[in-house]
Amino acid sequence: MNAAASYRVCPLCGQDKAQPHLQKGELSLVRCRNCSMIYANPVAQELATGSFYDQAGVPFYLSPAKVESDYSPVRFERELRLFRSHCQKGEVLDVGCSTGAFLFQLKTRYPDQYSIVGTDVSGAPLDYAESRGVPVIRGDFLSHDFAGRTFDVVTFWAVMEHLTEPKRFLEKAASILKPNGLCFILVPNMSSLAVRILGAKYRYIFPPHINYFTKATLSRFVESQFNIIDFKSTHFNPLVILKDFRGRAQEVSDAERVDLLKRTTAYKQNPLLKPVKLLYRATENVLGSFGLADNIAVVLRKK
Ligand SMILES: [Zn+2]
Numbered sequence: 013m014n015a016a017a018s019y020r021v022c023p024l025c026g027q028d029k030a031q032p033h034l035q036k037g038e039l040s041l042v043r044c045r046n047c048s049m050i051y052a053n054p055v056a057q058e059l060a061t062g063s064f065y066d067q068a069g070v071p072f073y074l075s076p077a078k079v080e081s082d083y084s085p086v087r088f089e090r091e092l093r094l095f096r097s098h099c100q101k102g103e104v105l106d107v108g109c110s111t112g113a114f115l116f117q118l119k120t121r122y123p124d125q126y127s128i129v130g131t132d133v134s135g136a137p138l139d140y141a142e143s144r145g146v147p148v149i150r151g152d153f154l155s156h157d158f159a160g161r162t163f164d165v166v167t168f169w170a171v172m173e174h175l176t177e178p179k180r181f182l183e184k185a186a187s188i189l190k191p192n193g194l195c196f197i198l199v200p201n202m203s204s205l206a207v208r209i210l211g212a213k214y215r216y217i218f219p220p221h222i223n224y225f226t227k228a229t230l231s232r233f234v235e236s237q238f239n240i241i242d243f244k245s246t247h248f249n250p251l252v253i254l255k256d257f258r259g260r261a262q263e264v265s266d267a268e269r270v271d272l273l274k275r276t277t278a279y280k281q282n283p284l285l286k287p288v289k290l291l292y293r294a295t296e297n298v299l300g301s302f303g304l305a306d307n308i309a310v311v312l313r314k315k
Contacts, residue, residue: 016056016057016058017054017055017056017057018054018055018056018057018060018176019053019054020051020052020053020054020055020060020176020222022044022046022047022049022051023049023051023175023176023177023178023179023222023223024044024047024049024051024179024229024232024233025044025046025047025049025232027044027046027047029044029045029046030042030043030044030045030051030053031043031045033050034050034211034212034217035212036212036217036218038219039052039217039218039219040052040053040054041053041217041224047229047232048226048228048229049223049224049225049229049232049233050202050223050224050225050226050229051222051223051224052219052221052222052223052224055176055219055222056219059174059176059219059220059222060176060222061176062133062152064220065132065133065134065174066133066134066135066136069134069220070134070136070137071266072266072269072270073110073111073134073136073137074111074136074137074140075266075270077270077271077273077274078270078273079111079140080274080277081270081273081274081276081277082110082111082113083111083113083116083144084277084280084281085117086277086280086281087113087117087277088113088114088117088169090246090247091114091167091169091196091198091309092114092117092118092121094196094242094244094246094309094311095118095165095167095196096122097242098194098196098241098242098311099164099165099194100125101125101126101164102125102126102127102163102164102165103126103127103128103129103162103163103164103165104118104126104127104128104129104163104164104165104166104167105129105130105131105163105165105166105167105188106128106129106130106131106166106167106169107130107131107132107153107166107167107168107171107181107185108131108132108168108169108170108171108174109130109131109132109137109138109141109146109148110132110134110137110141111137111140111141111144112130112137112138112140112141112142112144112146112148114167114169115128115129115130115141115146116141116144116145116146119145119146128146128147129146129147129148129149130146130147130148130149131148131149131150131151131153131156132148132150133151133152133153135150138150153181153184154180154181154184158188161188162188162189162190162193163188163189163190163193164189164190164193164194165189165193165194165195165196166185166188166189166193166194166195166196167195167196167197168181168185168195168196168197168198169196169198170198170199170200170307172197172199172223172225172233173199173200173221173222173223173224173225174220174221174222174223175222175223176222178223178233179233182195182233182234182237182238183237186237186238186314189314190314191314192313192314193313193314194241194311194312194313194314195234195238195311195312195313195314196309196310196311196312197230197234197309197310197312198246198307198308198309199223199225199230199307199308199309200216200221200224200225200306200307200308201225201226201227201245201303201304201305201306201307201308202224202225202226202229203226203227203303203304204245204299204304204305204306204307205248205253205299205304205305206248206249206252206253206256206306208304209253209257210253210256210257213256213257213259214252214256215252215255215256215264215269216306218264225308226308227243227245227303227308230308230310231243231310234310234312237312237314237315238312238313238314238315239312239313239315240310240311240312241311241312241313242310242311243308243309243310243311244300244308244309244310245299245300245301245302245303245304245305245307245308245309246296246300246305246306246307246308246309247296247305247306247307248292248295248296248299248300248305248306249276249306250292250295251272251275251276251279252272252306255272
């Protein structure tokens with residue numbers, strides 16, 4: 013870790029009682045003795061402030077392959093299914109929306125049911141989102157003045173794992189939700205089969221991820237403001253497991269990451285692979301029912 017590193021207390025309970033959990037290159041994960049939250053400490057300044065996502069991270073988030081993969085109709089199919097099963101209409105704010113792909117799919121598929129807006133700290137991906145017709149709010153979500161504007165739903169798709177102070181984001185979300193409003197959170201699952209098999213070799217244990225939730229810690233994280241009305245463990249990528257199992261415990265390059273995203277998207281869209289996909293879907297469901305799939309998602313209702 014370079015000199016410009018930020019020291020963190022536990023992002024869940026606020027205490028400073030962690031013990032070493034896992035080391036991968038310069039990334040140190042610790043586990044809180046009080047609440048068992050696993051988090052990176054210390055973290056590089058640029059990740060702590062979010063400036064990474066407005067600068068160094070841009071080439072990755074705006075690479076044609078990443079954008080194409082995000083905008084493919086299959087990319088958010090699980091999120092959309094979960095979303096639709098709890099919310100059929102309303103005003104939706106997507107926090108950490110990046111290029112706006114989730115909102116784009118939602119609006120394209122159900123144009124009359126939703127009004128949408130996305131927010132992100134990263135300017136260039138928001139330019140792209142706007143070019144696809146997704147309205148955006150620029151800048152820091154925490155300091156943004158919504159001036160009394162409220163929402164039926166706030167979503168955090170693969171965002172909480174990137175934030176130094178995820179609790180403040182959740183509190184802000186609760187503050188702009190209407191009574192009985194919904195919040196969706198999806199994060200990588202630190203108890204997944206992939207993590208159990210691969211440990212530090214797993215590609216998603218990497219510096220941009222600074223919070224590593226399990227079902228237990230995610231539940232604790234949300235309980236003061238929200239009731240959990242649904243829990244799902246979703247997504248499973250055997251290609252990632254296979255590749256990372258063979259690889260060395262090094263960071264996977266952005267180019268490689270994008271390449272695998274592209275291939276995975278192509279497989280998902282190939283009609284010839286239907287039988288394989290049925291088997292795959294069955295495996296995902298079994299893993300999900302045991303809480304072992306790659307991600308965990310909760311649907312929350314404001315208390
Ligand atoms: Zn803790």
